[in-house]
Amino acid sequence: MGTMSVVGKTLALDADGHLANRADWNEDLAREIAAQEGIPLLTPQHWAVINYMRTIFEKEGDAPSIRRLTKESGVDTKTLYQLFPKGPAKRASKIAGLPKPKGCI
Amino acid sequence: MRHLLILGGGTAGTMMANKLAPVLDEQEWQMTIVDISEKHYYQPGFLFVPFGTYSLRDTVKPRRQYLPAGVKVVISGIDHIEPGRKEVVLSDLSTLKYDYLIIATGADIHPEQTEGLLDEEWGKSKFDFYTPRGTERLGQFLKGWQGGKLVVSITEMPIKCPVAPLEFLFLADAYFTKRGMRDKVDLHLVTPLSGAFTKPKASQVLGDFLERKKITVTPDFGLARVDSKEKKLVAWDDTEVGYDLLVSVPTNMGDACIERSGLGNELNFVPTDKETLLADGLENVFVIGDATNLPSSKAGSVTHFQSEILFENFLEHIEGRPMTARFDGHANCFIESGFGKGLLIDFNYLTEPLPGEFPLPGVGPFSLLKESSINHYGKLMFRWTYWNLLLRGIELPIGSAMSMAGKRA
Known part of the structure; x- marks a missing residue:
C-alpha cells in the first residue's frame, strides 16, 4: 500500500491507489488528485458527477458503475469519458476519495 | 404445508434443492423449482468447445436427473415476481404461491446492449463463447480459419467467470501453436479494466503471462460501438482497435423477469445482503449465484460457497432464529494457461x-498464482466433481470461508 504527499501531509492509499481514509478527503485534495490524473480543471459538470458518486456511496457503501452514472446522473456515457478519460467510474471515484467501485470485479 | 419456490435450476438452484430436500420434512414442505429448459449445461465447459477439447454434447445433461425426488419441476419461463403477494407469475400467466423464495435465475450475455455488435456479422466474424450456440459456431469457424488478428473484447464488468477471457487467449495460443500457425495469428485482449484482472497481484502475474505468450493487451477501453464493415472496435473516446475475428464477451445481465419485477439494479442483478444472502427489503426471499449484485465473482465455485451459507441461514430463518452464517466472498478458480498447465487463485x-x-500449506497439491500441470488436471477433474458431487450438494473438502493457510502475503 502506498502513500501520497500533498502540501506537507502524507496520506495513506489503498491497493488500488485510492485514498485509504475517506476522512482525509476535501475539495482541494480532489483538485490535487484530479491534476495527478491529468485533469487540470474540475468543471461544475465534473463536480456534479463527483458529488453524485459521494451521495450514492454514503447511502449504499459502494460507488456506482458507469452504466448507473449514465442512467441517473444525467451525464451521458460519451461525456463521462470526456470528463474522466479512460474509465470514468474508476477515475471519478478516485477523485471523489472513494474506493474503486466493487462492480469492477 | 409450507412452500419453498426456487427460481432457476442451474448450478445454484440445483445445489440448493439437493441440500434442502433431505432436511425439510416432506409432510410439512413442498418444494418447487422452475426453469425454462430441460437441459442443464456445464457452463465452464463452454470454454473448451472452440478448441475441440470438449464437444457441446460433453457439456449438457438432463436437468431433472440432477434434481431430488419429491421436488416439483416446472419447465416454464418466468414473467415476474410479486413479493407483496408472495407469488410468482409464469409466462402463461399462471401463478405459483410461495412462503419462501430462492432466486437463482443467473446471468446471461446481451450483445444487443452494444451498438453494432449484434448484426448480420454475428456468428460470421463476431462470436461469443458463453452460449451453447455461440461456442459451437466459434469452434466450427476456427477449424477453417487461416489466421489474422483475433481480438477478445470485454464490453463491461461484471462478467461471468472474469478469468475466462484470459483462459480463452491462453488456450488459443496453445491451439494455434499446435496447428503450426501461431505466427499467423495476432492475439489481443481489449478490456475496460486497467490490467489483465480485477485484483492487483493477480493482474500483475496474469499480465506477465500474457506478455510471455505474446498476447497484446489494450486496457481502459470503454467499448462504445462495433463497426462490422470496417471490422473495428470504437471506444467512447474514439480510439479504435481493428480485428479480423472478434471474440466478444458482451454485457452480462440478470434475467429479464427481474427487470419486469422491478427488483433489479441497472443490470437486473438483485440487491442482496452480501453476508446473509437475503434479498434487500424483501420478506423471505433469498438470492444466490450470478443473480445477485454481490461484489464477488460470478462463478460456480462462488455459488458453491454461497450455497453452504444459504443452507445454514435458510434453516435458521424458517425457524425464526437469527441467521448466523456469513458469506465472505470466497472464490476459488482454476485458470487454464494452455499446454496442459493451469493456475489456481x-x-x-x-x-x-x-x-x-x-489447500495444505507447504504441500498443496495445488499451487496458488503459479503455473503447474496439477492445476490443469484440477480443472479437468472439476467437470466430474460438478456433476457428481457439487450439484448433488455433497460436501467438498474446501470450506466455504476462505483460509489464509498456505498463502503468502
Whole structure:
C-alpha cells in the first residue's frame, strides 16, 4: 500500500491507489488528485458527477458503475469519458476519495 | 404445508434443492423449482468447445436427473415476481404461491446492449463463447480459419467467470501453436479494466503471462460501438482497435423477469445482503449465484460457497432464529494457461489472490498464482466433481470461508 504527499501531509492509499481514509478527503485534495490524473480543471459538470458518486456511496457503501452514472446522473456515457478519460467510474471515484467501485470485479 | 419456490435450476438452484430436500420434512414442505429448459449445461465447459477439447454434447445433461425426488419441476419461463403477494407469475400467466423464495435465475450475455455488435456479422466474424450456440459456431469457424488478428473484447464488468477471457487467449495460443500457425495469428485482449484482472497481484502475474505468450493487451477501453464493415472496435473516446475475428464477451445481465419485477439494479442483478444472502427489503426471499449484485465473482465455485451459507441461514430463518452464517466472498478458480498447465487463485471480499499452496500449506497439491500441470488436471477433474458431487450438494473438502493457510502475503 502506498502513500501520497500533498502540501506537507502524507496520506495513506489503498491497493488500488485510492485514498485509504475517506476522512482525509476535501475539495482541494480532489483538485490535487484530479491534476495527478491529468485533469487540470474540475468543471461544475465534473463536480456534479463527483458529488453524485459521494451521495450514492454514503447511502449504499459502494460507488456506482458507469452504466448507473449514465442512467441517473444525467451525464451521458460519451461525456463521462470526456470528463474522466479512460474509465470514468474508476477515475471519478478516485477523485471523489472513494474506493474503486466493487462492480469492477 | 409450507412452500419453498426456487427460481432457476442451474448450478445454484440445483445445489440448493439437493441440500434442502433431505432436511425439510416432506409432510410439512413442498418444494418447487422452475426453469425454462430441460437441459442443464456445464457452463465452464463452454470454454473448451472452440478448441475441440470438449464437444457441446460433453457439456449438457438432463436437468431433472440432477434434481431430488419429491421436488416439483416446472419447465416454464418466468414473467415476474410479486413479493407483496408472495407469488410468482409464469409466462402463461399462471401463478405459483410461495412462503419462501430462492432466486437463482443467473446471468446471461446481451450483445444487443452494444451498438453494432449484434448484426448480420454475428456468428460470421463476431462470436461469443458463453452460449451453447455461440461456442459451437466459434469452434466450427476456427477449424477453417487461416489466421489474422483475433481480438477478445470485454464490453463491461461484471462478467461471468472474469478469468475466462484470459483462459480463452491462453488456450488459443496453445491451439494455434499446435496447428503450426501461431505466427499467423495476432492475439489481443481489449478490456475496460486497467490490467489483465480485477485484483492487483493477480493482474500483475496474469499480465506477465500474457506478455510471455505474446498476447497484446489494450486496457481502459470503454467499448462504445462495433463497426462490422470496417471490422473495428470504437471506444467512447474514439480510439479504435481493428480485428479480423472478434471474440466478444458482451454485457452480462440478470434475467429479464427481474427487470419486469422491478427488483433489479441497472443490470437486473438483485440487491442482496452480501453476508446473509437475503434479498434487500424483501420478506423471505433469498438470492444466490450470478443473480445477485454481490461484489464477488460470478462463478460456480462462488455459488458453491454461497450455497453452504444459504443452507445454514435458510434453516435458521424458517425457524425464526437469527441467521448466523456469513458469506465472505470466497472464490476459488482454476485458470487454464494452455499446454496442459493451469493456475489456481483463491480469494474473498477482502483478500486478493495471493501466491502459496492450496489447500495444505507447504504441500498443496495445488499451487496458488503459479503455473503447474496439477492445476490443469484440477480443472479437468472439476467437470466430474460438478456433476457428481457439487450439484448433488455433497460436501467438498474446501470450506466455504476462505483460509489464509498456505498463502503468502
